[in-house]
Each structure stands twice: as C-alpha cells, then as structure tokens.
Amino acid sequence: MVVQDEKGAFRMALGAWLGLFAGVIAVALPLVAIFLSTYDSGGFFSFGTPFVQTSSALVLAGAILYILSLFLYRVAFVALRKVDSDFSLASFLCLLGSVGFLLIIISAAVLAGSSTSVLQCVHGEPSHALSCLQSGQPLGAYTGILGFVFAWMGGLGVVLGLSLAGRRFDEPMIDLGAFFYLIFLFLVLAPFVAMAVPLPGIVFLLLVVPILVVAAPLLILLGALPTVRVHARAI
Numbered sequence: 001m002v003v004q005d006e007k008g009a010f011r012m013a014l015g016a017w018l019g020l021f022a023g024v025i026a027v028a029l030p031l032v033a034i035f036l037s038t039y040d041s042g043g044f045f046s047f048g049t050p051f052v053q054t055s056s057a058l059v060l061a062g063a064i065l066y067i068l069s070l071f072l073y074r075v076a077f078v079a080l081r082k083v084d085s086d087f088s089l090a091s092f093l094c095l096l097g098s099v100g101f102l103l104i105i106i107s108a109a110v111l112a113g114s115s116t117s118v119l120q121c122v123h124g125e126p127s128h129a130l131s132c133l134q135s136g137q138p139l140g141a142y143t144g145i146l147g148f149v150f151a152w153m154g155g156l157g158v159v160l161g162l163s164l165a166g167r168r169f170d171e172p173m174i175d176l177g178a179f180f181y182l183i184f185l186f187l188v189l190a191p192f193v194a195m196a197v198p199l200p201g202i203v204f205l206l207l208v209v210p211i212l213v214v215a216a217p218l219l220i221l222l223g224a225l226p227t228v229r230v231h232a233r234a235i
Contacts, residue, residue, distance in 0.1 A: 005169070008080040009227040012165060015072035016177075016221040018065050023213030026062020031210055060105055067101045069217075070094045070154055077161040084168065090161030097154010103147025155185045162220060173223030180216035184209060 074094035081087040159182045166174035187209050 004079050004083045005227070008076045008165065009169065009224045011072050011076035011079065012162070012174075013221055013224040015069045015076060016217040016224060018069035018072060019217035020214065020221070022062045022065035022069055023210075023217060025065065026059050027213045028210035030058050063101045063104045066151070067098050067105075070098045070101065070158070073158050073161060074098070076165075077157075080161075080165065080168065084164065086164050087161055090157045090164065093157025093160065094154050097151050097157060100147045100150025100152070100154055103143050104151060105147075107144030107147055152185060152188070155181065159185065166223065169223070169227045171223040171227060173219045175223075177216045177219035177223060180212050180219065184212040184216060187212070 071094075074091050077087040077091040077094065081091055159178050162174055162178035162181065166172065166178060187205055190205055
C-alpha cells in the first residue's frame with residue numbers, strides 16, 4: 001500500500017509540474033496577449049494574422065503539455081486505484097480529457113493554417129467569431145468544441161482525483177489546488193454563458209484565470225512532494 005501511495009504522489013508531482021508549464025503557455029500567456037491587444041491597436045498584439053498564429057502555436061504547445069500532464073495524473077490515479085477504487089472514475093475522465101486535448105491540437109493546427117480567411121470574417125462581424133469558424137473551417141470549429149468538452153471533463157477528473165488524494169494523504173494544499181482547478185473550470189465556461197446571458201464584470205473574472213492556472217498546480221506540487229518524501233522513507 002505504501003509503494004502505491006509513493007508512486008501516486010510522485011506521479012502527481014510530475015503532473016503538477018507539467019500542468020504549471022502548460023497553464024502558463026496555453027492559458028496565461030494568450031490571455032495576457034489578448035488584454036494587451038486592447039491597448040496596442042497597431043503593434044504585434046493587435047488582433048491580426050501574426051497574433052492569431054502565435055496564439056495558436058502557444059495553445060498547441062500548451063495542449064501537448066496538458067496531454068502529458070493528464071497522462072501523469074491518470075497513471076497516478078491508476079496507482080492509487082489499486083488501494084482505493086474511488087480513483088477509477090477520475091482515471092477514466094483523465095483519459096477522456098487526453099482525447100479532448102488531442103482534438104484541440106487538431107483544431108489549433110487547422111486554425112493556424114487558415115487564419116487569414118477567418119480573420120476577415122471576424123473583423124466584419126466580431127460577435128460572430130464562432131460562426132466564422134464554422135463557415136470557414138467547420139472541421140476546426142466542431143473539432144475544437146468537442147475537444148473542449150472532453151478536455152473540460154478531463155479537468156473534472158483531475159479535480160476529483162486530487163480531492164481524493166488530498167483526503168488520502170491528509171494534505172490541505174492538494175485539496176486547495178483541486179478547489180482552484182474547480183474554480184478555473186467554471187470560469188472558462190463564462191464566455192460561453194455570456195453569449196446567452198449577460199455577465200457583468202466578465203473581463204475581471206477572466207483576469208483571475210492566469211492566477212488560478214499557476215496557483216493550482218503549484219499548490220498540488222507543494223502538497224505532493226512532502227508525501228513523496230515521507231512514503232519514500234517508509235519503503
């Protein structure tokens with residue numbers, strides 16, 4: 001039992017490391033660039049082809065890191081599942097999330113290759129960005145939507161697995177990291193909800209996202225490492 005706990009904690013720590021890098025590259029940097037674009041109408045951060053291609057490349061790199069992070073979280077939960085069957089659902093959802101990020105990679109690659117035509121449509125009707133994607137690159141649009149849904153469910157798997165791990169290892173930092181991830185999951189839904197229902201202060205809510213994607217894996221890492229050391233000495 002101690003061996004499985006040590007394996008699970010060590011793999012969680014590695015998953016948190018990759019999740020930290022993925023969050024910075026795929027979420028924090030693109031969001032910061034989007035906010036900068038509102039103050040830099042004529043420079044690199046203006047909403048143009050170089051900006052979209054660079055953002056797509058960041059999302060692509062981040063999605064790859066997220067796949068690796070989800071894989072490590074999943075193998076951590078698989079190890080812990082051998083001593084606690086409650087980790088089974090978390091493991092399955094992480095697998096589903098990996099499929100989602102693969103679909104996001106496909107979508108980002110398609111968008112990067114057709115950014116000019118999509119941008120012309122978006123500049124004409126900025127509020128119809130999704131319609132522009134659907135008409136210009138339906139494969140990329142629908143693949144991206146499906147990938148987002150699967151990736152979001154994978155995020156739920158991470159939250160569930162980390163919550164169980166925090167309880168098992170009695171590490172409040174892991175619990176807090178899981179809670180931050182849960183807040184992040186609901187915040188990323190805000191733009192979609194705002195299409196149907198006005199959400200006051202949505203810009204300020206999204207400003208919290210870069211903080212969460214850095215703080216959550218950092219807390220998990222800090223919570224998992226002492227567990228790794230304790231169980232390693234016990235082996």
